[in-house]
Amino acid sequence: MTETRIRLLPETLANQIAAGEVVERPASVVKELVENALDAGAGRVDIDLEEGGARLIRVRDDGGGIAPEELALAVQRHATSKIATLDDLEAVATLGFRGEALPSIASVSRFRILSKRAHDPHGHALEVEGGRVDKPVPVAHGEGTTVEVRDLFFNVPARKKFMRAERTELGHIEEWLRSLALARPDVELRLGHNGKATRRYRGGQDALIADDRLLQTLGEEFTRNALAVGHEAAGLALRGWIAQPAYNRPSADQQYLYVNGRSVRDRSIAHAVKMAYADVLFHGRQPAYVLFLELDPRRVDVNVHPAKHEVRFRDARLVHDFVYRTLKDALAQTRAGVTATPNM
Ligand code: ADP
Ligand code: MG
Numbered sequence: 589m590t591e592t593r594i595r596l597l598p599e600t601l602a603n604q605i606a607a608g609e610v611v612e613r614p615a616s617v618v619k620e621l622v623e624n625a626l627d628a629g630a631g632r633v634d635i636d637l638e639e640g641g642a643r644l645i646r647v648r649d650d651g652g653g654i655a656p657e658e659l660a661l662a663v664q665r666h667a668t669s670k671i672a673t674l675d676d677l678e679a680v681a682t683l684g685f686r687g688e689a690l691p692s693i694a695s696v697s698r699f700r701i702l703s704k705r706a707h708d709p710h711g712h713a714l715e716v717e718g719g720r721v722d723k724p725v726p727v728a729h730g731e732g733t734t735v736e737v738r739d740l741f742f743n744v745p746a747r748k749k750f751m752r753a754e755r756t757e758l759g760h761i762e763e764w765l766r767s768l769a770l771a772r773p774d775v776e777l778r779l780g781h782n783g784k785a786t787r788r789y790r791g792g793q794d795a796l797i798a799d800d801r802l803l804q805t806l807g808e809e810f811t812r813n814a815l816a817v818g819h820e821a822a823g824l825a826l827r828g829w830i831a832q833p834a835y836n837r838p839s840a841d842q843q844y845l846y847v848n849g850r851s852v853r854d855r856s857i858a859h860a861v862k863m864a865y866a867d868v869l870f871h872g873r874q875p876a877y878v879l880f881l882e883l884d885p886r887r888v889d890v891n892v893h894p895a896k897h898e899v900r901f902r903d904a905r906l907v908h909d910f911v912y913r914t915l916k917d918a919l920a921q922t923r924a925g926v927t928a929t930p931n932m
Pocket of ligand 2: 624690
């Protein structure tokens, strides 16, 4: 028989364990930081990287900022301004709510956060290195927040080993940014890598910008073949674009699904789309689409996975059938349209 002793893990280690789930690679850091910026109401987000994010990830926003006396709290686990009760959790509309991202990231990097609210006379900066939190110091900073993450996984060699070449990590970040750019045309997004601007999405409310984003992210051919979808029933709304069957792909690389603005993977919805295309697509080919599903947040659980890549619907069957019908009808109309054209 062996006797064991139970003890509480040191906070930094607990954060590093959480980081194992939330921080897979530089792209996950970018995702968490940009989502925080969006939750803070940013109208513009600047992302700067060095060496594919391995050396530096800097995300700057013009959002509401953080109170100087709360900076230390922001990097503590389970500290969040986004929910306070179970009821809030069940109706959550922000991208974040777990209060885990900043402490996790800070526990596996050299971390600095700078912030200033509109009415603060100046900004404050707080540094964390290997879990050690410094005192905030005054700093010059415009309105909003900047987070700098240097030397990701410097203290977790096992993780560092899994980082890929600069190009590969940059590719993951660009792909993630593409999916965000489709969902948030209202926000200006800029990406720089090793001192060069690599992507720029201008932002704004007008409809032309959304079209522009489609062109910029999915290209001219998709845009030319895109059918606009828009349908509402039973408290569900589906809008977006689907490609006519003539435009299809060898892989699922142009399939974007958002549930209440959150980019997710969902097998049931993917299946519904596949079924809708079943009669009009060659076997082995994949449809291309950008779909936004909106429903009451109480009808969908977003707290399924720490990285929030998946959701669970309360009435999954209803959602499946709604998506299937909406797309099936949209595709049937174009087929009618296409066959009618030669007679005109
Ligand atoms: P969550 O987003 O789940 O609340 P995070 O660890 O990502 O948890 O962030 C902790 C808190 O820090 C947030 O709830 C928010 O109040 C604050 N925060 C983080 N990033 C920003 C930002 N860019 N602008 C304003 N506040 C921020
Ligand atoms: Mg967050």
